[in-house]
Amino acid sequence: MDRDRDRDGRARSGRPRDGLGRPLPYGAEGVPRQPEGLVRTPGETVREAQRLLDAGMPFHAHEVFEDAWKSGPERERDLWQGLAQLAVGLTHAARGNATGGARLLRRGAGRVAGYAAAGAGAAAYGIDVAGLVVWARELADRVEAAGAAVPDAAAEAPRLSR
Numbered sequence: 001m002d003r004d005r006d007r008d009g010r011a012r013s014g015r016p017r018d019g020l021g022r023p024l025p026y027g028a029e030g031v032p033r034q035p036e037g038l039v040r041t042p043g044e045t046v047r048e049a050q051r052l053l054d055a056g057m058p059f060h061a062h063e064v065f066e067d068a069w070k071s072g073p074e075r076e077r078d079l080w081q082g083l084a085q086l087a088v089g090l091t092h093a094a095r096g097n098a099t100g101g102a103r104l105l106r107r108g109a110g111r112v113a114g115y116a117a118a119g120a121g122a123a124a125y126g127i128d129v130a131g132l133v134v135w136a137r138e139l140a141d142r143v144e145a146a147g148a149a150v151p152d153a154a155a156e157a158p159r160l161s162r
Helices: 042-054 058-071 074-094 098-117 129-146
Strands: none
Touching: 042 058, 042 074, 058 074, 074 098, 074 129, 098 129
């Protein structure tokens, strides 16, 4: 069976995806995917991720944060990985996976809080670390308590900056 591959020969699904990153059947109308490996400034990363979160597309926002952690300085890795985990946590919750969503929201909150506690300076990019940690932990609690109720990703989107 042939697999979809990128120009470097790596396996890549060519199936279209919905706003939460779920694969759709070939030929279906999906949302545009984020380009991979794009290097943005931290400000551009925050602005693009916020736009995607506000549009109810946290899976796509996670891809923006993933590019930042892969292309940014090692000292910022926990910040960008934590933000990606928050976006994926919201994605899982909005897909109906309460357990996975809550777990990733808490893990991301811990990573972002740890980055800030280490004095690494997330505030330099205008990121509201304290507000994000509170948002993630509260959403994780609500998602677990609601069980099968699925939150709306756009309505639950966090504010990344103050």
